Amino acid sequence: MKKVVITGAGGQLGKELVQILKDDHYMVHPFTKQQLDITDRKKIDEMLEQTNPDFLINTAAFTQVDTCEKDIDNAYLINGIAPYYLACAAKAKKVKFIHISTDYVFAGNKTEPYLEDDDTDPKTIYGKSKLLGEEFSQVAYEETTIIRTSWLYGHEGKNFVNTIKRLADSPKEIHVVDDQFGSPTYTKDLGIAIKQLLSKPPGIYHVTNSGSCSWFEFAREIVECLQSEAIVSPISTDRYGLATPRPKYSVLSHKKLNSNGIYMRNWQKGLQEFLAKEDDNSGN
Ligand SMILES: NC(=O)c1ccc[n+]([C@@H]2O[C@H](COP(=O)([O-])OP(=O)(O)OC[C@H]3O[C@@H](n4cnc5c(N)ncnc54)[C@H](OP(=O)(O)O)[C@@H]3O)[C@@H](O)[C@H]2O)c1
Incomplete structure (x- = not known):
């Protein structure tokens, strides 16, 4: 039985991944922030010594x-x-190392999907710090796999789908930006792809659900699926007034993923399954 250590196991992706790998008979050692602070180097070394895993995610x-x-x-x-x-x-x-990164490593001024080896140019501290994480881990260990994803949502955690779900309960108008484009990604679909990537060569991979949309289109689809009466209206990023800039376009190409035989379903299908599961969990 293969052993996997997962850090950040209390987060939305971490929780989903623990379940996916357990269901597939991996021996999983999950570590939440309380159990392992990843900035504590000594504790990391001790933890790997004790668990002796095949994979560290x-x-x-x-x-x-x-x-x-x-x-x-x-x-x-x-x-x-x-x-x-x-x-x-x-x-x-x-131990094979898998590290999760983000579309925010790109500036967002392309008009076609970003390839794995396109130039990075992050515009925010978050994006810059995540890029450093990519670079440092690849320099430290050539066997590192970097998985960039985007617009993530899962069953537990603060995310766009859960926010729109909450807002859709009231008849108020919801204003959502219509000039930023990306690929919504269900943690379950990302988790399954991460599992498949455990047996693939190291390197950078882009993993999101297929297809793309604006945040406005995404919100409209959520509200339609929920059969809510809420009205979703488009607004420009300038008028909305975000504190920190976001990439205008951050769709990620799946070229490398596909060349390794892994394909992602489209974001609408992922969203439908997510919402159906949420409905089941709420007992409706
Ligand atoms: N969410 C997105 O839309 C998105 C998009 C692209 C890429 N990503 C990437 O995908 C990955 C998973 O994201 P997510 O949405 O699952 O994030 P998340 O729900 O915020 O989970 C991250 C987890 O890491 C924990 N954490 C923070 N500092 C830590 C530390 N020093 N030591 C150990 N754990 C620590 C957090 O704990 P606390 O909450 O208690 O601080 C949280 O449980 C991340 O690498 C993220 O950068 C996310």
Whole structure:
């Protein structure tokens, strides 16, 4: 039985991944932030010594984009330096290292999907710190796999789908930006692809649900699926007034993923399954 350590196991992707791998008979050692702070190098080394896994998957991160702008030291420490510690520890133990990254490493001014080897040019502290994490872990350990994803939502956690679901309960108008484009990604679909990538060569992979939309189109689809009466109206990013800039276009090409025989279903199908499961869980 293959053994997997998952850090950040209390997060939305971490929780989903623990379940997916357990269901597939992996022996999973999940570590939440309380159980393992990834900025604590000594504890990482001790943990790998004790668990002796085949794979180390890091889903832990400082993910609040606006807060990263104010808490720069912690953004670089958690998203940049801690992945280096994990990669060094994985290399010392000859453990395959998988690290999760983001579409925010790109500037967002392309008009066609970003390839894995396109130039990076992050515009936010979050994006810059995540890029450092990619680079440090690859420098530390050539066997590192980097998985960039985008617009993630899962059953537990703060995310766009859960926010729109809550807002859709009231008849108020919901204003959503219609000039930022990306690919919504269900944690379950990402988790299944991560599992498949465990047996693939190291390197950078882009993993999102297929297809793309604006945040406005995404919100409209959520409201339609919920058969809610709520009205979703488009608004420009300028008028909406976000504190931190977001990439205008961050659709990620699946070229490398597909060339390794892995294909992703489209975002609408992922969303439908997510909402149906939420409905089941709420007992409706
Ligand atoms: N969410 C998105 O839309 C999105 C998009 C692209 C890429 N990603 C990437 O996907 C990965 C998973 O994201 P997610 O949405 O699952 O994030 P999440 O729900 O915020 O989970 C991240 C987890 O990491 C934990 N954490 C923070 N600092 C830590 C530390 N020093 N040591 C150990 N754990 C720590 C957090 O704990 P606390 O909450 O207690 O701080 C949280 O449980 C991350 O690498 C993220 O950058 C996410």
